[in-house]
Amino acid sequence: MPAPPSAAESRLDTRYAVETPEGIALWLRPAGVVPRFYAYLVDVAIRFLFFSISFVFLSLLGTFGEGLALVLFFLLEWLYPVAFELSSGAATPGKRLLDLTVVMDSGLPITPAASLTRNLLRAADFLPSLYAFGLLSMLFRHDFKRLGDLAAGTLVVHAPRAELLRGTPPAAPARAPAVPLTARAQAAVIAWAGRVTRLTDARADELAEIAVPVVVPRAMGGDRVAALVGVAHWLLGRR
Amino acid sequence: MTPLQFESQHAAAWQELETALTPPSGKRKPTPADRARIAALYRAACEQLAIAESRSYPVWLIERLEALTSRGHQLIYRQGDFGIDNLRRLFLVDFPRAVRAHRLQVLIALAAFAGPLLVIGVLCYLDPSAILSLQDAGSVEQYEGMYGDPDGPIGRRNADSDWAMFGFYIRNNIGIAFQCFAGGLFFGVGSLFALIFNGAAIGSTAGYLTWRGFGANFYPFVITHGAFELSGIVLAGAAGLLLGHALLVPGRRSRLAALEEAARGAIVIVYGMTAMFAIAALLEAFWSSARWVPASVKIGVGAACWVAVTAYFLFQGRARRASGEAP
Numbered sequence: 001m002p003a004p005p006s007a008a009e010s011r012l013d014t015r016y017a018v019e020t021p022e023g024i025a026l027w028l029r030p031a032g033v034v035p036r037f038y039a040y041l042v043d044v045a046i047r048f049l050f051f052s053i054s055f056v057f058l059s060l061l062g063t064f065g066e067g068l069a070l071v072l073f074f075l076l077e078w079l080y081p082v083a084f085e086l087s088s089g090a091a092t093p094g095k096r097l098l099d100l101t102v103v104m105d106s107g108l109p110i111t112p113a114a115s116l117t118r119n120l121l122r123a124a125d126f127l128p129s130l131y132a133f134g135l136l137s138m139l140f141r142h143d144f145k146r147l148g149d150l151a152a153g154t155l156v157v158h159a160p161r162a163e164l165l166r167g168t169p170p171a172a173p174a175r176a177p178a179v180p181l182t183a184r185a186q187a188a189v190i191a192w193a194g195r196v197t198r199l200t201d202a203r204a205d206e207l208a209e210i211a212v213p214v215v216v217p218r219a220m221g222g223d224r225v226a227a228l229v230g231v232a233h234w235l236l237g238r239r
Numbered sequence: 240m241t242p243l244q245f246e247s248q249h250a251a252a253w254q255e256l257e258t259a260l261t262p263p264s265g266k267r268k269p270t271p272a273d274r275a276r277i278a279a280l281y282r283a284a285c286e287q288l289a290i291a292e293s294r295s296y297p298v299w300l301i302e303r304l305e306a307l308t309s310r311g312h313q314l315i316y317r318q319g320d321f322g323i324d325n326l327r328r329l330f331l332v333d334f335p336r337a338v339r340a341h342r343l344q345v346l347i348a349l350a351a352f353a354g355p356l357l358v359i360g361v362l363c364y365l366d367p368s369a370i371l372s373l374q375d376a377g378s379v380e381q382y383e384g385m386y387g388d389p390d391g392p393i394g395r396r397n398a399d400s401d402w403a404m405f406g407f408y409i410r411n412n413i414g415i416a417f418q419c420f421a422g423g424l425f426f427g428v429g430s431l432f433a434l435i436f437n438g439a440a441i442g443s444t445a446g447y448l449t450w451r452g453f454g455a456n457f458y459p460f461v462i463t464h465g466a467f468e469l470s471g472i473v474l475a476g477a478a479g480l481l482l483g484h485a486l487l488v489p490g491r492r493s494r495l496a497a498l499e500e501a502a503r504g505a506i507v508i509v510y511g512m513t514a515m516f517a518i519a520a521l522l523e524a525f526w527s528s529a530r531w532v533p534a535s536v537k538i539g540v541g542a543a544c545w546v547a548v549t550a551y552f553l554f555q556g557r558a559r560r561a562s563g564e565a566p
Contacts, residue, residue, distance in 0.1 A: 020285070020308075020312055022281075022282060022285035022286075022308075023285070023289065024285045024288050024289055024308060026305075026308070026309050026312060027305060027309075062400075063400035063401075063402050063403045064400070064402040066400075066402065066403040066406065067400070067401075067402030067403045067404070067405045067406035067407075067524075068402070068406060069406065070403070070405075070406025070407055070409065070410045071405070071406045071409050071410065073406075073410055074406075074409050074410040074413060074414065077410075077414070078413075078414070078417060090313070101313075103313070107309075107312065108312075108316050109313050109316055109317040113503060113506045113507075116506055116509065116510075117502050117503075117505075117506050117509075120417050120420060120421055120509065121420075121421050121424060122421070123417060123418045123420075123421035123422075124421040124422065124424040124425065124429070127425075127429075147424055150495060150498060150499075151424065151482060151498050151499060151501075151502040152499075152502060153499045153502075160305065160306040160309045160310055167297055167298035167299040167302075168297075168299055183294070183295055184295070186295070187295030187297075190242075190297045191297065191298060194297060194298055194299070235241070235242075236241060236242050236243050236297065237241025237242060237243030237244050238243065
């Protein structure tokens with residue numbers, strides 16, 4: 001298990017852990033104001049376009065169409081988010097575009113009651129105008145819940161990405177460390193090797209300088225970075 | 240075991256789980272055997288994540304497993320049952336029970352709505368100019384055409400058709416009801432305001448029209464859909480007050496926990512209240528305004544609706560005493 005975050009860390013870090021019945025921690029990453037604002041804009045645009053196009057056709061039907069248009073407007077205004085949140089992606093098209101989903105704050109999939117609650121209470125978030133209360137609530141909380149989310153017990157999170165291959169070390173000939181390394185030291189070397197491609201050469205070398213005298217003293221003169229990456233490969237199992 | 244050995248040992252299972260979690264676009268429903276397999280793979284992945292974390296395996300392994308398990312968790316714990324049985328149970332049992340369970344809030348909402356309605360109604364009947372302090376002269380003038388015209392449909396300007404009015408009632412009235420509910424989040428003040436305001440507006444209209452001598456048009460018009468609409472607005476307010484009450488008097492819980500719990504109860508009332516408004520919109524558009532239905536029939540049907548709605552909230556969904564179990 002990763003060490004639980006200290007008080008200072010948890011004040012900065014917005015990651016949010018929930019434990020599942022299987023005994024693992026799910027890490028939720030609540031989405032802040034900016035991506036949710038963009039998602040909202042996209043949804044407003046989609047609803048506007050959809051309504052305008054339908055309105056053109058419905059107005060051909062005379063007063064019957066006028067009535068239907070008003071019902072459609074009602075459904076788009078209040079139930080559009082509910083319908084999409086209960087579908088398999090658990091997010092409106094705007095949220096999907098920004099890779100957000102809505103979940104319960106227990107990490108479970110959203111329930112119909114919670115989805116309706118959070119979307120009807122939008123009216124309270126909107127007050128006094130332009131989502132001011134919702135915005136304040138999101139800014140004051142590190143899980144970015146708006147008032148509707150508070151009552152419904154829901155969270156808007158960044159969707160877990162399926163493809164992730166970051167942290168693979170660059171190619172280098174494997175070499176054994178000179179001394180047996182503790183589990184913590186092994187993890188540190190592997191984690192450093194995974195970050196090497198994203199560090200400047202000077203910084204990578206500077207960090208390598210700390211480890212190399214102990215881990216591979218024979219490589220002191222040569223390319224310290226390549227030597228330490230080689231050790232990381234050895235530790236990963238390329239021997 | 241090195242991380243690479245660990246990865247190659249389980250890669251096939253992870254790949255299988257990954258493909259199972261991204262269903263093909265054909266949307267084939269998973270068979271029970273598929274589901275059992277997914278659950279088994281998911282549990283195995285959870286175990287492997289725990290192992291990987293305790294052994295400080297590299298970040299790409301852990302993140303892959305985290306993504307895999309969290310997607311599996313979402314799929315496995317999804318509640319797929321919004322079926323017709325739940326809907327039946329909602330209206331036969333849960334909704335009337337929720338209303339009775341929160342009778343305190345319902346009675347407060349009723350007082351906040353019916354009190355101003357009666358007081359302002361009598362006031363406007365005795366002194367019709369009082370309506371002008373609540374509504375502007377233009378809309379009062381419109382009532383003449385809506386309720387005074389002996390030929391056209393009642394309760395609307397002549398040009399509006401049944402369907403257009405149905406759409407209007409749905410959008411306008413249910414929207415107001417939802418806002419009335421949401422206003423409860425401000426310690427109940429928003430809901431109280433909406434109840435008092437709507438009560439006063441309806442009371443002033445009724446009082447004025449009675450004084451004007453349009454009662455014979457007005458009361459047959461409102462009585463039928465009023466059974467659903469007026470009780471609907473009271474229930475919307477009660478659902479809002481439930482939220483406000485939880486925030487004001489959380490008891491031995493945090494305010495947030497109390498709010499979440501109250502919202503779970505209130506939303507059941509909101510489901511039912513929305514259905515009542517939909518019924519009211521249908522009646523108001525197609526029945527109440529119709530000229531071909533004699534006023535006496537409307538009064539009779541309307542009275543029956545009031546009795547039915549009251550009986551529904553008082554008796555529907557109670558546990559049967561003889562059998563001693565919930566229906």
